[in-house]
Amino acid sequence: MSKKLIPSLCPYCAVGCGLYLVVDKGKATGIEYMTEHPTSEGALCPKGNAILEILNHEERLKYPMKKVGEGFVRISWDEALDMIAQGMTRNIRKHGARSLGFLASSRCNNEENYLMEKMARLLGSPHVDNCARLCHSPTVVGLGAVFGTGAMTNNLIDLENSRCIFAIGTNFTEAHPIVTRWVHKAKDNGAVVIVADPRITSTSWMADIHLRIKPGTDIDLLRGMMKVIVEAGLADWEFIGSRTVGVDELLQSLKDYTLEEAAEKTGVPAGDIVRAAKAYVISPASALLYSMGITQHVCGTDNVKSLSLIHI
């Protein structure tokens, strides 16, 4: 059998870079870069480049294993599936279908997650979940409340056309490295990059304005920026008036909040908050980037809502 190139996706982060697996006699032996992939354009970060190492790693679990005593022994797929089916049947007979719980992974694809949900429903259990709920429920709820849909509004390629990019709660140069290429392209076109992060990171190095907020003060910063935008008369009231609700409540909540208070709470000089807010609102094409540095707080949903309100 000759070598084949199988189109695939890197599973390690949400960028979803494309690659070809070189498969020889049923075994992946190499990778080829997928230059025609719209987002990665043939590039892969170190994680994607190491994909083969992990795929063929000797510790990778490739077969069902059954616990025997203190260890595990290899069993066949038929035996494993029978054990699972019998275990579930026993449990349903004894405790009812609602006693079953199903947990899927974001490392599974859409179809696999769909099937997991289908199986839970068919067996009569309402208890099905996915680990993405920890990371992404603030986005689903927060963006859903503000924009009407809980998903990113633009594709990554559009970043190139941004004139201002505000990144908060994300160290994308390490976590989603291929995004960096698109931010660099925007920078080459003259975009201003603002990074809010308590730490100095490889992402903050590429910022024109680095807002070193105290940890957990994201909302204080965002409210300070909103205050600047409103007081400087830079809000687009016609757009807001015709497309949003609840703006009076928002303005009321900002009434007694001052820039000085924002500066004190966040530890960011007031002048930098003003510079960042004005750069973001004046730019004809601004983009927001955030990830789990925003969502995985007790106030993750409020963080996402505040961020989306800046955008409006």
Ligand code: SF4
């Ligand atoms: S950025 Fe890196 S980890 Fe993420 S999908 Fe692309 S190659 Fe994989």
